[in-house]
Amino acid sequence: MRLLSKASQLSRLRKITEAIPPILVASAAVCGLVIGVRHLGRLEGLELNYFDRFVQLQPDEGADPRLLVVAVTQDDIQALDRWPASDRTIDQLLQKLKQYRPRIVGLDIYRDLPVEPGNVELTTRLQVNDNIIAVCKVGDDKGLGVAPPTVVPKTRLGFSDLVLDRDGVVRRGLLFMTPEKTSKCPATTSFSLQLALKYLSRQGVRAQLTPDKNLKIGTATFPAIANNSSGYQNVDARGYQVLINYRSPTAVARQVSLSDVLSDSINSSWVEDKIVLVGVTATEIKDYFYTPYDLSQQPETKGKMAGVLVHAQILSQLLSTVLDGRSLFWYWSETTEILWIWVWSLLGGAIAWYVRPSWLLGVIGASALLGLGSICFVLFLQKGWIPLVPPALGLVGTSGAIVAYQAYFKARPSGAKNNNSAPEGSFSSLTTAAGTQATRTILKERYQIVRNIGAGGFGHTFLAEDTQRPGKPYCVVKQLIPSTDERYMQLARRLFQSEAEALETLGSFDRIPQLLAYFEQDRQFYLVEEFIQGHPLSEELVPGKRLSETEVVALLKDILLVLDFIHHRSVIHRDIKPSNIIRRRSDNSLVLVDFGSVKQLQTQITMAQEKYTVAIGTMGYAAPEQFFGKPVFSSDIYALGTIGIQAVTGIPPTELEEDPTTHEVIWRNHVPAINDTLAAILNKMVRYYPSNRFQSATAVLRALESVCIY
Numbered sequence: 001m002r003l004l005s006k007a008s009q010l011s012r013l014r015k016i017t018e019a020i021p022p023i024l025v026a027s028a029a030v031c032g033l034v035i036g037v038r039h040l041g042r043l044e045g046l047e048l049n050y051f052d053r054f055v056q057l058q059p060d061e062g063a064d065p066r067l068l069v070v071a072v073t074q075d076d077i078q079a080l081d082r083w084p085a086s087d088r089t090i091d092q093l094l095q096k097l098k099q100y101r102p103r104i105v106g107l108d109i110y111r112d113l114p115v116e117p118g119n120v121e122l123t124t125r126l127q128v129n130d131n132i133i134a135v136c137k138v139g140d141d142k143g144l145g146v147a148p149p150t151v152v153p154k155t156r157l158g159f160s161d162l163v164l165d166r167d168g169v170v171r172r173g174l175l176f177m178t179p180e181k182t183s184k185c186p187a188t189t190s191f192s193l194q195l196a197l198k199y200l201s202r203q204g205v206r207a208q209l210t211p212d213k214n215l216k217i218g219t220a221t222f223p224a225i226a227n228n229s230s231g232y233q234n235v236d237a238r239g240y241q242v243l244i245n246y247r248s249p250t251a252v253a254r255q256v257s258l259s260d261v262l263s264d265s266i267n268s269s270w271v272e273d274k275i276v277l278v279g280v281t282a283t284e285i286k287d288y289f290y291t292p293y294d295l296s297q298q299p300e301t302k303g304k305m306a307g308v309l310v311h312a313q314i315l316s317q318l319l320s321t322v323l324d325g326r327s328l329f330w331y332w333s334e335t336t337e338i339l340w341i342w343v344w345s346l347l348g349g350a351i352a353w354y355v356r357p358s359w360l361l362g363v364i365g366a367s368a369l370l371g372l373g374s375i376c377f378v379l380f381l382q383k384g385w386i387p388l389v390p391p392a393l394g395l396v397g398t399s400g401a402i403v404a405y406q407a408y409f410k411a412r413p414s415g416a417k418n419n420n421s422a423p424e425g426s427f428s429s430l431t432t433a434a435g436t437q438a439t440r441t442i443l444k445e446r447y448q449i450v451r452n453i454g455a456g457g458f459g460h461t462f463l464a465e466d467t468q469r470p471g472k473p474y475c476v477v478k479q480l481i482p483s484t485d486e487r488y489m490q491l492a493r494r495l496f497q498s499e500a501e502a503l504e505t506l507g508s509f510d511r512i513p514q515l516l517a518y519f520e521q522d523r524q525f526y527l528v529e530e531f532i533q534g535h536p537l538s539e540e541l542v543p544g545k546r547l548s549e550t551e552v553v554a555l556l557k558d559i560l561l562v563l564d565f566i567h568h569r570s571v572i573h574r575d576i577k578p579s580n581i582i583r584r585r586s587d588n589s590l591v592l593v594d595f596g597s598v599k600q601l602q603t604q605i606t607m608a609q610e611k612y613t614v615a616i617g618t619m620g621y622a623a624p625e626q627f628f629g630k631p632v633f634s635s636d637i638y639a640l641g642t643i644g645i646q647a648v649t650g651i652p653p654t655e656l657e658e659d660p661t662t663h664e665v666i667w668r669n670h671v672p673a674i675n676d677t678l679a680a681i682l683n684k685m686v687r688y689y690p691s692n693r694f695q696s697a698t699a700v701l702r703a704l705e706s707v708c709i710y
Helices: 002-039 044-057 074-080 087-098 119-128 191-201 258-262 307-324 334-354 358-381 389-411 486-506 549-567 597-610 624-628 633-649 676-685 697-704
Strands: 067-072 104-107 132-136 157-159 172-176 207-209 215-217 220-222 240-243 254-257 275-280 288-290 304-306 447-456 459-466 474-480 515-521 524-530 534-536 581-584 590-592
Touching: 002 334, 002 389, 044 358, 044 389, 067 074, 067 258, 067 307, 074 258, 087 104, 087 119, 087 258, 104 191, 119 132, 132 191, 157 191, 172 191, 191 215, 191 275, 191 307, 215 307, 220 307, 254 258, 275 307, 288 307, 304 307, 334 358, 334 389, 358 389, 447 474, 486 515, 486 524, 549 590, 549 633, 549 676, 549 697, 633 676, 633 697, 676 697
Parallel strands: 067 254, 067 275, 104 132, 104 275, 132 157
Antiparallel strands: 172 240, 207 215, 215 220, 288 304, 447 459, 459 474, 474 524, 515 524, 534 581, 581 590
């Protein structure tokens, strides 16, 4: 018993070690690809989108009690009957606020030019009141910006510029920058930071730069983001920028209107010792910006937030970090992010390698993705922004690579994996490379194998001699290698019998190889078919060679007669292509071969075992629906139509372009002089959607009768 236990442990260990190389290689390759795509910025939009979703899901922290926003609303502008408001109105507002003794007032309204009446009074107030912070706009490289009020010193100025990401969303706050010499705005400190520093200075809190050039206010350090911090890639990080930690979607601060203040309709405690921001929220002024939130129900401001409220968000972040210890966003180093992505890629490979059946693989894979998202969200609540999309792609990509790897080796014939391991007399020992001489094994004591003439995931095709017929004529032997699992042998046997009987019925037509025999030997299944001597149509349709319209019509009619026969017997060929059409040497007729019956049988067994769809067909000739495993009768008509187009153009179908909108094949420009009726028929044969094609071979034959070629 101990020896058996030891052997079992060694067997399990061997299975684990066998999985390591493919999982390592696949995960490293997929991880490298994902990282490369990420560095190109192709994933930035997805990463920022998930950032926005997490911002929306995080708890609302409510209004900052240190702030008050005086909003100039749409009703205020209608009451004033003008905008911009006069200097007298702004002066009256500041006078009203002064009586409530605010600590700081931030005026987020441009006053670069006088707006009479009242300019003298407002100018005097701005000059003498040292607790009023005014704004100006630096502008971009092309614009000159907006100048500040001339009497306000630089120490009481802040720029109002906000940083927009590539999608137009404000996620970063710009705290410092150096204006261009041509800019009208000389401010180097943002409006929000200027307000925060003035407010904190009253409490003895000072700002400084650390030796590594980070901003430190009191005991709180605000690290600047780099151009590749977390989800960002190659972003413009000039100046000093921090990621905005939005406080609330709707109530970053208490709001009152301009009319409320002018009519003395506010409580003095709302203003006393507070920071008061004055700005416009009226929609017609269009001082709105996209944020991670999607809140507004008004079409013109949907998903946007007024500029003064965005400044309030940044200001609240600065104050709450310094005074309340509120967390700032943090990120991992690039090396840590790469390791993180690789770990999830490895996990995806391991899941795909060990988990069976396929439905369980899907469940566990989905659970892993859910776990990844949960980890990222929990860390996001702790203000950690770590990669989500790249590791998810790594997990899915590596899983897909491992599934494809296993499917490939599972589909390979058993003898091809190890010729020496096949028992003596087994047909597996015959699977030598195509074109070489195989062992002279006799199947069913009758069919002597000559050579391997084809191979695929379904098995092999051999040329053989029928030793029990006079002259030992050649025949074709097709081999199916089903799963060795005993559970599926009975299923394979039943499907094989049914498929063989269907092929026997088709063999009564002289344009189809006749089925001579079918049998099971050594737990493998064989079909024996008539050998057609001749050459494939692919030798006639060489690139650059065009057939005449008469030859093309004759070719189409020949094959359509075969399709009409098999379709009336509910059989779809599925793999019509030039190499599967033989020009028979004896009478020069076209014969349709390789019905893929063995492939179709393997498909049915695979679908029964693994519950997924297997596509049969050849790229360029196969109809689009075949790649979803859903062939219909018109799929064969599509394939024949592509052969007809190849014949008239001399161009293989894989080299023809398709319309990016309709997905239809573009080919008429290569043969502008073709008969219009024939061209219309070919176009209808290769329509992208099956319902738009000819629905039967008979319908195509009838249409071809109307083609007049002179």
